[in-house]
Amino acid sequence: MRILIVGSGGREHALAWKLSQSPLVDKLYIAPGNGGTAALGENIPIHDDDLPGLTTFAKDNAIDMVVIGPELPLVLGLKEALAHSGIPCFGPNAFAAQLEGSKAFAKTVMRESGVPTAPFRVFDDAKDARLHIAERSMPCVVKADGLAAGKGVVVCSSREEALEAIDEMMVKQVFGKAGERVVIEDALRGEEASFLAFCDGKTIVCMPSSQDHKAVGEGDTGPNTGGMGAYSPAPILPPEDYEMMTDLVIRPIVRHMAAKDNPFVGVLYAGIMFTENGPQVLEYNVRFGDPECQPLLTRLDSDLAEIMTACIEGRLHEIDIRWKAETAICVVMAADGYPRSYPKGMEISGFAEAETVEGVTVFQAGTRPEDGRILASGGRVLGVTALGADLAQAQKRAYEGIEKIHFDKSYFRRDIGDKGLRRMK
Ligand code: ATP
Known part of the structure; x- marks a missing residue:
């Protein structure tokens, strides 16, 4: 089997390390990989968000399975891009990947399917979000809806902090489009x-x-x-x-x-x-x-x-x-x-x-x-x-x-x- 692993972190080195032990695996490629993966397979200089580049590489090199490490290519729809060329992929499609790519989507799915989670509301308008803060009790958590590399979550102990987080995300748009919508939820402890x-x-x-x-x-x-x-x-x-x-x-x-x-x-x-x-x-x-x-x-x-x-x-x-x-x-x-x-x-x-x-x-x-x-x-x-x-x-x-x-x-x-x-x- 010829496998392409997408990503460049410690997770991808561990994936390459484990997959390289399988008697089913003949050849490993890692895009873009790191110093550790280079010793287990061939690093390919294609970035994880370059969907056409990854798909063309997989097609040209008769890849049997693509293993996607990070969230970004999943959210961008790499699975579907590969599927067009008939290449199997381990990872969800873009719709299911919204569970990570959109906090509003994930919270709504949790509510609809009865999964215990903090009570929340979703806001597309900064004015409505501010009004909600004036009315609700503190502490609360303000979350940018989209991917923000782990930085889009602010646990706020005061109204001032919450208003500032809303301003940063929705008005100053420090996370770009990821912050156009926010989720505001109860702060949990544990x-x-x-x-x-x-x-x-x-x-x-x-x-x-x-x-x-x-x-x-x-x-x-x-x-x-x-x-x-x-x-x-x-x-x-x-x-x-x-x-x-x-x-x-x-x-x-x-x-x-x-x-x-x-x-x-x-x-x-x-x-x-x-x-x-x-x-x-x-x-x-x-x-x-x-x-x-x-x-x-x-x-x-x-x-x-x-x-x-x-x-x-x-x-x-x-x-x-x-x-x-x-x-x-x-x-x-x-x-x-x-x-x-x-x-x-x-x-x-x-x-x-x-x-x-x-x-x-x-x-x-x-x-x-x-x-x-x-x-x-x-x-x-x-x-x-x-x-x-x-x-x-x-x-x-x-x-x-x-x-x-x-x-x-x-x-x-x-x-x-x-x-x-x-x-x-
Ligand atoms: P990452 O991608 O880095 O895992 P993220 O940006 O997807 O993070 P979350 O995992 O939702 O964001 O939240 C990051 C952290 O913020 C959590 O690990 C937790 O410590 C804290 N946090 C999130 N929601 C709450 C909450 N309702 N109450 C208290 N703390 C919270």
Whole structure:
């Protein structure tokens, strides 16, 4: 099988790493890829939003399956573009991808299908949004409807903050078209976890729970990032609750999409907050999370190419998906300054040494190969991932791995996994 993976992050390195282990896979291409994927297949310099470029490449190179890592190409309709040329694709179509591409769409689908979520209203007019703020209680959350790279959500404790967020999004249009419409919802309190599932349009197979760390600073302080680390399983969502959670937050959405003649094929990701009134869905993503993908695929004991093919062909019920009983953790090494401005071009060393630590795999994210060296080229540079008998052992191994890696101006959180350890105590 010839596979094209679209994307360039740690998630795509993990996808390439796992797919390269499959006896079904003959050749891997990654567009545009990174320093890590270059060692597992061929990097192709086509960006993830270049739909004609990706489609032409897939056609010309007899690609059997395209695996789409990030949300943007899914929302733009890459699946449909590929389908015109008869190329199968792992990921939902543009209609179903609105679950991530439009918060108003996702919230409406949740309401219609009975998924627990914060009460909300949708506004297309800044004046109406301001009136609503004057009338409602605080705190609240103001969300830009469209994709805003994780920056389009403002949790507001006062009316002033909420009015400012509305002004930024709807009047100053700092997120462009993504902020023309906003969702305003109640602020929830609780701990967050991620729950992902493979879907073939009808059959659902959930993955073990996981937990991301979005804030840049230790103790969940500072601005939000793409994610500074993740582990699986998340003690807050134990295996005995997976079936209940699938019925609560995944099955209603898959049924809804099937009823709309847009069956959901791919990975459906529910971001859940565990509140005192039970679990509430904050958001859906329509692909693997980054960095949740790294610990999840490290734990996956089955053939990913086989699972993805079965999803595309509507045969997921035939597949037995097994997971390692161990815990996996991924600690992100970033360039200091991320998520704001950060340096690039630093040489990275110590990959092989880090992987001498038992259970450790280093996934690359913002890196590029140059003359046999690996250079930092993005904010999140690496994801040092470790398996261990339990969370404490996995955490110890990941940080031992990190000690062996060097690049100037590196930054990482030292408390990834601590929340889970506290809960287990
Ligand atoms: P990303 O794409 O980075 O995952 P996003 O832009 O799609 O994020 P959400 O996931 O909806 O946005 O929200 C981002 C974060 O904001 C959540 O992880 C959560 O911490 C916080 N948040 C969102 N909705 C609420 C809410 N109703 N109450 C409290 N916090 C919230």
